[in-house]
Amino acid sequence: MYPHLRKLILLMTLIVISYTAFTQNAEIIKIQQLPSKYVRITLESNLAFIIGARDYHLYIDEILFTNSKISNEGAKNYIQFLISEESYGALPNSAELRLTYGKSKPVERSQSSSNRNVLSVNNLFDKSLKRN
Amino acid sequence: MKNSFEFLFLFLFCNVMLGQDPGLPGSYSYQKLEYNLGNYFQPTDYNYRFVEVKGSVHRPIGNGPFPIIFIMHGRHATCYNSNGNTNIDFPCNNGYNEIPNYAGYDYLGEHLASHGFITISISANGIIGASGTSDYPADRNAKARAELVQHHLDLWNTWNTQSNGPFGSTFLNKIDMSNIITVGHSRGGEGMVRHYIYNKSLGSPYQINGVFTVAPTAYTNPSDGAMNIAFMSGDCDGDVEDLMGLFYYDDARYQYPNSGGGNGHCFILNGANHNYFNSTWTPGDFPAGAFDDWLIVDSNNNDAYCGVNNVDNERITALQQRNVLKAYLNAFAKTYTNQSVDYLDLLHGLASTPNSTLLNNNQIHTSFHPKASFRMDINQMESIHCTYTNNLGGLVSNSGLNYFAACGINDNACGFNTSNDDHHCQYLNGSHSLGRVRIDWNSIGVWYKNEIPFANRNVIPFTHLLLRVGMNMNIAGVQTNTQNQNFTIALQDRAQDIATVLVNDFSNALELPKGSTPDILPRSINQMVIIPLQEFSIIDLSNLQNIQFIFDQTQQGSLNFSEITFVSLPRYLDLDQDGIYADADPDDLNACIPSINNLNCCEGIVKNNSGNIIGGSLLHNISCASSGDTILFDSQLGDAIITLNETNISLTKDLTLLAPTSTSIKISGKFFNTTIEITANHHISIQGLIIESGFNNQGRAIINNGILHLKNVSIVEYYNNLSGSQIANYGELYIDSLLSLKKY
Numbered sequence: 001m002y003p004h005l006r007k008l009i010l011l012m013t014l015i016v017i018s019y020t021a022f023t024q025n026a027e028i029i030k031i032q033q034l035p036s037k038y039v040r041i042t043l044e045s046n047l048a049f050i051i052g053a054r055d056y057h058l059y060i061d062e063i064l065f066t067n068s069k070i071s072n073e074g075a076k077n078y079i080q081f082l083i084s085e086e087s088y089g090a091l092p093n094s095a096e097l098r099l100t101y102g103k104s105k106p107v108e109r110s111q112s113s114s115n116r117n118v119l120s121v122n123n124l125f126d127k128s129l130k131r132n
Numbered sequence: 133m134k135n136s137f138e139f140l141f142l143f144l145f146c147n148v149m150l151g152q153d154p155g156l157p158g159s160y161s162y163q164k165l166e167y168n169l170g171n172y173f174q175p176t177d178y179n180y181r182f183v184e185v186k187g188s189v190h191r192p193i194g195n196g197p198f199p200i201i202f203i204m205h206g207r208h209a210t211c212y213n214s215n216g217n218t219n220i221d222f223p224c225n226n227g228y229n230e231i232p233n234y235a236g237y238d239y240l241g242e243h244l245a246s247h248g249f250i251t252i253s254i255s256a257n258g259i260i261g262a263s264g265t266s267d268y269p270a271d272r273n274a275k276a277r278a279e280l281v282q283h284h285l286d287l288w289n290t291w292n293t294q295s296n297g298p299f300g301s302t303f304l305n306k307i308d309m310s311n312i313i314t315v316g317h318s319r320g321g322e323g324m325v326r327h328y329i330y331n332k333s334l335g336s337p338y339q340i341n342g343v344f345t346v347a348p349t350a351y352t353n354p355s356d357g358a359m360n361i362a363f364m365s366g367d368c369d370g371d372v373e374d375l376m377g378l379f380y381y382d383d384a385r386y387q388y389p390n391s392g393g394g395n396g397h398c399f400i401l402n403g404a405n406h407n408y409f410n411s412t413w414t415p416g417d418f419p420a421g422a423f424d425d426w427l428i429v430d431s432n433n434n435d436a437y438c439g440v441n442n443v444d445n446e447r448i449t450a451l452q453q454r455n456v457l458k459a460y461l462n463a464f465a466k467t468y469t470n471q472s473v474d475y476l477d478l479l480h481g482l483a484s485t486p487n488s489t490l491l492n493n494n495q496i497h498t499s500f501h502p503k504a505s506f507r508m509d510i511n512q513m514e515s516i517h518c519t520y521t522n523n524l525g526g527l528v529s530n531s532g533l534n535y536f537a538a539c540g541i542n543d544n545a546c547g548f549n550t551s552n553d554d555h556h557c558q559y560l561n562g563s564h565s566l567g568r569v570r571i572d573w574n575s576i577g578v579w580y581k582n583e584i585p586f587a588n589r590n591v592i593p594f595t596h597l598l599l600r601v602g603m604n605m606n607i608a609g610v611q612t613n614t615q616n617q618n619f620t621i622a623l624q625d626r627a628q629d630i631a632t633v634l635v636n637d638f639s640n641a642l643e644l645p646k647g648s649t650p651d652i653l654p655r656s657i658n659q660m661v662i663i664p665l666q667e668f669s670i671i672d673l674s675n676l677q678n679i680q681f682i683f684d685q686t687q688q689g690s691l692n693f694s695e696i697t698f699v700s701l702p703r704y705l706d707l708d709q710d711g712i713y714a715d716a717d718p719d720d721l722n723a724c725i726p727s728i729n730n731l732n733c734c735e736g737i738v739k740n741n742s743g744n745i746i747g748g749s750l751l752h753n754i755s756c757a758s759s760g761d762t763i764l765f766d767s768q769l770g771d772a773i774i775t776l777n778e779t780n781i782s783l784t785k786d787l788t789l790l791a792p793t794s795t796s797i798k799i800s801g802k803f804f805n806t807t808i809e810i811t812a813n814h815h816i817s818i819q820g821l822i823i824e825s826g827f828n829n830q831g832r833a834i835i836n837n838g839i840l841h842l843k844n845v846s847i848v849e850y851y852n853n854l855s856g857s858q859i860a861n862y863g864e865l866y867i868d869s870l871l872s873l874k875k876y
Contacts, residue, residue, distance in 0.1 A: 038266060050428055051209040051220055052371040053318045053349050069264025071219035082264055
């Protein structure tokens with residue numbers, strides 16, 4: 001029985017490792033107040049963000065933001081959303097975050113590990129991260 | 133080895149002899165140039181940013197003037213460093229170099245220049261760089277792109293007339309600015325559609341003869357049916373994976389129901405992705421930022437159809453994708469700049485795939501929608517009533533179908549699982565997609581029928597029957613297709629004779645779509661079926677009664693139909709009946725395709741009762757007739773009244789006006805002094821007509837200065853109690869059976 005259990009544990013470990021390695025996820029690392037009445041939200045990801053025909057869609061509590069700038073620097077991959085102060089002020093704290101590449105709402109997409117249109121966002125929206 | 137040479141020789145010989153492979157190099161030598169005027173252009177939506185005015189030029193060596201083609205790239209990384217890192221800055225920051233997205237179409241520039249086109253590929257990195265800044269407009273830069281294109285057009289217009297630009301006198305009087313084609317890839321495609329509309333809003337300072345879009349986005353911009361537009365996309369596009377630009381083709385179709393519209397062309401490439409149309413976006417061709425976009429939706433790249441890691445995949449190479457674009461773009465440009473009529477068959481889906489593409493016929497699906505003056509629409513499927521009555525007013529019926537309903541008209545899709553499955557979904561407001569009729573069957577021999585009203589029974593002026601049909605693959609809760617489909621099309625005349633054809637003998641539209649990537653594959657795209665009417669010639673096509681689709685080839689299936697129409701393709705007309713089709717006969721090139729909008733069509737037959745100069749009217753026939761002609765009146769006019777409106781009748785050449793004895797057609801000049809005036813020395817014969825007088829004192833029906841013969845003619849008054857005469861004769865007048873005349 002033990003050999004089978006060891007194989008099972010090994011298999012589960014491999015699945016977890018491969019999922020972690022090939023599934024793109026992101027988290028907010030910085031929220032910055034800009035002098036020009038805008039707020040910049042920066043997310044970092046384990047894989048490079050796609051630069052293509054689509055915009056990334058960041059949903060914070062179902063409110064959509066699409067104006068973003070991307071930079072991929074080796075293991076550091078960033079996307080920065082520019083949000084007006086007014087919009088930022090209306091956002092609820094601790095809201096759920098979702099990030100997609102393309103037009104569709106996340107609910108319309110298959111949450112498939114082979115589809116990079118949908119990213120897992122690790123943290124909740126935390127307004128305390130905001131810095132000047 | 134010998135066999136290889138023989139094959140190569142035969143291949144080249146065939147192409148040279150036919151002279152019709154638009155993917156082979158042309159005869160012009162060419163030169164590559166560049167211009168970079170600096171980052172000074174500011175789109176009107178931008179408050180802070182300026183973008184570059186820069187382009188790659190390929191010009192044919194010769195006297196010209198040459199037609200001109202403008203190309204615009206889409207959204208991609210703009211900067212890279214030696215480690216292969218990328219971003220979308222503009223201009224690039226320290227340590228980063230610019231990615232020359234605009235140079236990714238140099239292969240097109242070389243090809244098109246060899247065919248006599250000056251080709252400009254515009255850099256738009258500065259516009260991409262507005263992303264993530266306060267200058268990023270809600271339309272995702274479509275208008276900014278349009279304004280940048282217009283600025284380049286202004287510059288080139290100047291360089292064509294003045295020698296003070298970056299190229300001196302190189303282009304002085306070398307550019308045919310009345311012959312312009314625009315080409316856009318990805319967001320560049322949306323930009324070029326937006327540019328067409330923008331240029332039009334400025335009063336059309338430039339004539340854009342055609343817009344060729346490659347895998348375009350269509351986020352916010354309307355289509356414009358005035359365009360001659362082409363849409364080309366690959367079905368392994370993983371970036372614009374929903375093929376949203378199909379909307380430009382779909383929505384342009386009926387915007388101009390009478391005149392002023394353009395032609396639509398749609399090319400779907402089996403196995404092509406999004407990025408490989410641009411060499412800078414292709415791995416191996418550029419060191420950074422290039423990738424196979426299919427990975428976006430299938431990161432393991434193992435889809436059975438599109439995944440290159442699957443041994444059974446059907447992906448085509450970057451070279452093949454570009455070869456297809458080279459061939460079809462050249463064909464489109466030559467056609468719409470009036471350089472050639474050799475490629476009409478290719479653009480209409482009636483020719484084999486060019487050898488130069490290295491693809492076979494089944495790998496490119498072509499659809500074509502001609503402008504209104506070349507069509508008689510039987511059923512557009514754009515009304516919720518289209519399952520009861522068609523666009524001609526004929527009855528629509530079915531027998532035995534287990535689903536038969538209009539869809540896509542007031543809803544977002546036709547029952548597809550997600551809006552992504554429906555490739556014909558409009559993006560402007562999300563509430564309308566391509567109007568269709570969905571038909572499901574599960575027994576052999578069931579049918580769908582459109583009746584042709586008596587007034588439209590004569591389809592001889594048309595050359596082809598055209599429809600679009602899609603294989604339903606992802607409809608929730610109902611059967612979809614599991615095999616290739618096929619069905620019978622039957623045309624029946626009023627003598628009850630029937631002619632039939634099988635769809636698969638003429639089209640690959642009913643092949644089972646492939647792949648299994650969620651939300652993406654297999655795709656359900658409506659594709660064209662086009663059938664020459666000569667295939668139905670055993671029945672009386674001047675007396676057609678109905679068109680029936682009989683589902684007799686498979687036990688079950690589910691199809692979406694989006695249009696059924698008769699079309700006239702000038703190439704297939706031989707109107708002067710000299711045995712030479714219009715493509716090779718100058719007389720037929722101004723093809724007489726009967727239509728109220730076609731003043732080129734001088735049939736010598738009065739077909740309507742209009743008092744204006746429109747196609748088929750009496751005044752039009754008189755104005756275009758040659759001396760000695762006879763103008764007939766169609767017997768269908770019956771007892772019609774032709775009330776002259778635009779002008780009265782002035783006969784300044786020898787003519788015979790002849791109405792059938794079965795008719796009582798009246799020509800009224802009640803709005804004019806006199807109805808008919810005849811100038812001196814001309815022989816005029818009028819037979820079988822009723823002529824209603826105007827209000828002159830003398831000669832209010834006819835003033836004759838020539839030699840006039842009247843036979844079986846009635847002259848009647850419109851106004852009571854006028855004195856004077858109805859005919860004032862100052863020439864020679866011969867009367868044979870004048871039926872009535874009040875005052876002479």
